[in-house]
Amino acid sequence: MSASIQAKRSVIALDCPDAEALADFYARLLGWRVHSSGDYPDWVDVLPPGDGDGAMAIACQQIENYRAPDWPEGPVPQQEHLDFYVDSIADAAPLAEAAGATRHPHQPSEDGMFMVFLDPVGHPFCLCQE
CATH class of the missing domain: 3.10.180.10 (2,3-Dihydroxybiphenyl 1,2-Dioxygenase, domain 1)
Incomplete structure (x- = not known):
């Protein structure tokens, strides 16, 4: 394949029990900012300073019945880090x-x-x- 997509932004999405709370954690950790939309209350972005175009972002996605990974070994494997x-x-x-x-x-x-x-x-x- 000679062509590739031209992504405007890359996002890593993390499942969690409370999207706003986890987004607040990553914003504090990295000195980034939280951005949420009333249209998608279960999805909160954590964006780097500035306009964020072409940048990496972290998204926190609220899901029911969230189970934390058991790393390094356990019944719920690490899916990412x-x-x-x-x-x-x-x-x-x-x-x-x-x-x-x-x-x-x-x-x-x-x-x-x-x-x-x-x-x-x-x-x-x-x-x-x-």
């Missing part, structure tokens, strides 16, 4: 926890180049350093 690259994990980790994240008890990085956290509804994400 987010990696956020930071200058210093040591500096960013307390900020993530202050926003509402929790450190996962399982930390597989042997060289300390990433640290695993859970968002308030159990989605794993990593703070990473290159």
